[in-house]
Amino acid sequence: MNKEACGGATQAVELDTTGLKCPLPVLKARKKLREVPPGGQLKVLATDPGAVKDFEAFCEATGTRYLSWDQTGDLYTILLERPA
Numbered sequence: 103m104n105k106e107a108c109g110g111a112t113q114a115v116e117l118d119t120t121g122l123k124c125p126l127p128v129l130k131a132r133k134k135l136r137e138v139p140p141g142g143q144l145k146v147l148a149t150d151p152g153a154v155k156d157f158e159a160f161c162e163a164t165g166t167r168y169l170s171w172d173q174t175g176d177l178y179t180i181l182l183e184r185p186a
Contacts, residue, residue: 114143114181124152128160131182135166141186143169148178157182 117134119127127148138144146157154171157180161168167183 114145116145116147118147119153120147120149120177122148123150124156127153128156131157131160132164135182135184138184140184142184144182144184146178146180146182148180149176150178153178153180 115134115138117131119130122130127146127150131144131146135144146153150156157171158168160166161182165185167185169181169183171178171180173179
């Protein structure tokens with residue numbers, strides 16, 4: 103997956119998983135995605151360096167769309183889209 107800038111016109115639901123280690127960011131995101139409307143976006147904030155790869159695998163397994171990720175210092179911002 104290429105690194106892309108997060109953003110867009112759609113307002114994303116935000117989930118802060120900073121300070122949590124694998125598998126907690128993915129588990130919390132799975133639960134939070136239930137609150138996101140179909141076709142809606144979830145922006146996950148994470149500090150676990152493995153989060154980018156963990157979310158790639160999560161999306162492949164669940165059909166969730168992996169839109170983008172970005173890194174600023176130790177903070178990873180991962181943007182997902184719930185299947186419609």
